[in-house]
Structure formats: structure tokens, C-alpha cells
Amino acid sequence: xxxxxxxxxxxxxxxxxxxxxxxxxSRLVFIAGQVARDAEGGKxxxxxxxxxxxxxxxxxxxxxxxxxxxxxxxxxxxxxxxxWSPELIPHYVEGAGRAAAKLGITALPPLTGIGxxxxxxxxxxxxxxxxxxxx
Numbered sequence: 001x002x003x004x005x006x007x008x009x010x011x012x013x014x015x016x017x018x019x020x021x022x023x024x025x026s027r028l029v030f031i032a033g034q035v036a037r038d039a040e041g042g043k044x045x046x047x048x049x050x051x052x053x054x055x056x057x058x059x060x061x062x063x064x065x066x067x068x069x070x071x072x073x074x075x076x077x078x079x080x081x082x083x084w085s086p087e088l089i090p091h092y093v094e095g096a097g098r099a100a101a102k103l104g105i106t107a108l109p110p111l112t113g114i115g116x117x118x119x120x121x122x123x124x125x126x127x128x129x130x131x132x133x134x135x
Contacts (some may be wrong), residue, residue, distance in 0.1 A: 034059035053095025084115025
């Protein structure tokens with residue numbers, strides 16, 4: 001495995017993700033931002049942030065599998081939220097938790113959440129991209 005996730009002493013311990021990822025692999029995989037669409041492009045979870053977060057992570061899982069990777073290989077995730085506010089945190093946690101349970105993820109890699117004014121289509125509430133490292 002090319003990624004080791006760490007919560008260093010002296011930094012806040014976050015249960016949902018780890019603060020640091022150490023990558024030792026040699027192949028980088030950059031996955032485009034995934035949105036709440038199924039394989040046919042159908043909308044998933046319109047107006048429901050938790051459902052959209054879940055679908056984004058499931059889509060990332062599909063992309064990772066295509067290149068022989070899993071979430072164990074992901075070093076960094078970036079989450080783009082439309083109209084970010086702290087009240088959205090429980091919805092994100094709910095959707096990420098449901099996806100993690102389905103995908104067998106015990107802890108998410110380091111992540112950065114960014115508030116944005118809009119995404120590519122008006123019904124999209126979140127977009128998630130990932131960088132993985134493979135041996």
C-alpha cells in the first residue's frame with residue numbers, strides 16, 4: 001500500500017478523516033471532480049446534500065477501481081460545496097459515512113472543503129475530486 005494515513009499529536013483529531021497522508025508510491029492518479037450523477041447521467045439526490053455526497057464518493061470508488069486502486073490509495077480529497085456554511089457539516093458527514101460503509105472505508109484521507117458560488121449545473125450541491133498514489 002502506497003498511502004499511510006496519520007493524525008499527528010498536536011493537531012486536532014478528526015474522526016471522519018486523517019490530517020496527513022504519507023505517499024510512497026510512484027504513480028499518481030488524478031480523478032476529476034465527481035458529482036451526483038449515475039452512469040447514465042441521471043440526477044441523484046436533487047436538493048439533498050447527504051445523498052449527493054454519498055454519490056460523489058461512490059463515483060470516486062468506480063473511478064479508482066477502473067485503474068486498479070481503492071480508497072486506501074487516496075492521498076487527498078478536495079470537496080467543493082455550493083453556498084458553504086457550518087450548518088452543512090452534518091449533511092456532509094452523513095453522506096460520507098453512508099458511502100464509507102458501502103465502500104468499506106475506515107477513515108477518509110486528508111480533505112479540504114471549499115465553498116463555491118456554483119458548480120457546472122444548478123442542481124449540484126457538491127463536487128469531490130481525489131488524488132491517489134499507486135506503487
